Amino acid sequence: MVDLARVQKELQECNRDVGVSGISVTLKGDSLTHLIGTIPGPLGTPYEGGSFKIDITLTDGYPFEPPKMRFATKVWHPNISSQSGAICLDILKDQWSPALTLKTALLSIQALLSAPEPDDPQDAVVAQQYLRDHQTFVGTARYWTETFAKTLGTEEKIQKLVEMGFPEAQVRSTLEATGWDENMALEKLCSG
Amino acid sequence: MIGDIELKTLSILHENHERPKRIPIVLDIIHRIPQAIPNPYQNYYEDELIEQVAGLSLEESEFVPVPASAYAIEALEKVKVEKMINMEENVGENCSICFDMLISEGIIEVTRMPCKHLFHGGCIVQWLEKNHVCPLCRFKMPLDKN
Numbered sequence: 001m002v003d004l005a006r007v008q009k010e011l012q013e014c015n016r017d018v019g020v021s022g023i024s025v026t027l028k029g030d031s032l033t034h035l036i037g038t039i040p041g042p043l044g045t046p047y048e049g050g051s052f053k054i055d056i057t058l059t060d061g062y063p064f065e066p067p068k069m070r071f072a073t074k075v076w077h078p079n080i081s082s083q084s085g086a087i088c089l090d091i092l093k094d095q096w097s098p099a100l101t102l103k104t105a106l107l108s109i110q111a112l113l114s115a116p117e118p119d120d121p122q123d124a125v126v127a128q129q130y131l132r133d134h135q136t137f138v139g140t141a142r143y144w145t146e147t148f149a150k151t152l153g154t155e156e157k158i159q160k161l162v163e164m165g166f167p168e169a170q171v172r173s174t175l176e177a178t179g180w181d182e183n184m185a186l187e188k189l190c191s192g
Numbered sequence: 193m194i195g196d197i198e199l200k201t202l203s204i205l206h207e208n209h210e211r212p213k214r215i216p217i218v219l220d221i222i223h224r225i226p227q228a229i230p231n232p233y234q235n236y237y238e239d240e241l242i243e244q245v246a247g248l249s250l251e252e253s254e255f256v257p258v259p260a261s262a263y264a265i266e267a268l269e270k271v272k273v274e275k276m277i278n279m280e281e282n283v284g285e286n287c288s289i290c291f292d293m294l295i296s297e298g299i300i301e302v303t304r305m306p307c308k309h310l311f312h313g314g315c316i317v318q319w320l321e322k323n324h325v326c327p328l329c330r331f332k333m334p335l336d337k338n
Contacts, residue, residue: 003290006291097327098315099327099328
C-alpha cells in the first residue's frame with residue numbers, strides 16, 4: 001500500500017514554498033498515486049523560461065520504492081528520452097532512499113537539466129549531438145523549450161494568432177470556443 | 193567489448209558482495225569507479241561507443257536492491273523513548289521514512305542504526321528488508337553471506 005499519509009504531508013510541504021523553489025506537485029486525477037510535478041527550466045540553460053511537466057506514478061511500495069517519473073513535456077536532453085520522456089537518473093532507480101521525497105527527486109531532475117551527463121545517456125541521438133556538435137545541441141534544446149515548454153498567457157495567444165493575420169475578434173471567439181488551445185484554434189481559423 | 197566490461201564488473205560486484213544487476217546499473221558502476229578498469233574505451237571510436245552504451249542504457253532498468261541480513265536487522269539497537277525524553281535527545285524530530293513525529297503517543301521505543309540515525313522500528317525494518325543502506329547516510333548494513 002502507498003503510504004498516503006506521507007504523500008499528503010509531502011504535497012503540503014512541497015506546495016508551501018512553491019514561491020521559492022518554483023517546484024509544485026498537483027494531483028492528476030482524484031487519486032494520490034497519479035501526480036503531476038512542475039519544474040521551471042534552470043536559468044542560464046537552454047531550458048530557461050520553460051515550464052516542464054513530470055508525470056509521477058506512485059507504486060504500492062512507495063516510499064520503499066522510488067516514484068516513477070517521466071517527462072510529459074517534450075525535452076531535448078542527453079539523459080531524457082526525446083521520444084518517451086524516460087529519465088536516466090540514479091536516485092529514481094537503485095539509489096532511491098525513503099528519506100528522499102517527490103520534491104527532492106524533482107530538484108534532482110532540475111539539477112540534471114543544468115548538468116547533463118552525456119556519458120550515461122538515455123537518448124543516444126541527443127547525447128551524440130551534445131558531444132560532437134554542442135552549438136546545434138543548444139539550439140535544438142532551446143527550440144524545443146520554446147515550442148513545448150512555454151505556456152503562453154491568453155493575451156500572448158491572441159497576439160500570436162493576430163500576427164498571423166486573423167482578425168482579433170474572430171481569434172478571441174475561436175480561442176474561447178477551443179478552451180484556449182492555440183493549436184486547435186489555429187486549425188479552426190485556417191479551416192473556417 | 194561490452195562483454196568484457198560486463199565480466200569485469202560482475203567480478204567487482206561479486207567481490208563487493210553485490211548481486212549482479214542489469215547492465216545500465218553495471219555501466220553506471222563502471223563510471224563511478226574508473227580506476228577499477230583502466231580506460232576500457234581507449235581503443236574505440238566515440239561513435240561506436242555511444243551507440244553500444246546508449247543501446248544498453250535505453251533498456252528500462254529495474255530497482256534491484258539487496259536486503260540487509262535478518263540477523264543484523266534483529267540485532268539493531270532499540271532505544272527507550274522514556275530515556276530519550278529524560279536526556280532531551282531528538283525530541284521533536286520526525287522519522288525520515290514516514291515523516292511522523294519520531295516520539296509520539298503509543299511509541300515506547302525507537303530503533304538506532306549503527307550510524308546513529310534513529311527511525312521508527314517498523315519503518316526502518318521494512319526498508320532494510322528491501323535495501324541494506326541507511327536512508328539518510330547510505331551506511332551499509334551487513335548482507336547475508338550467500
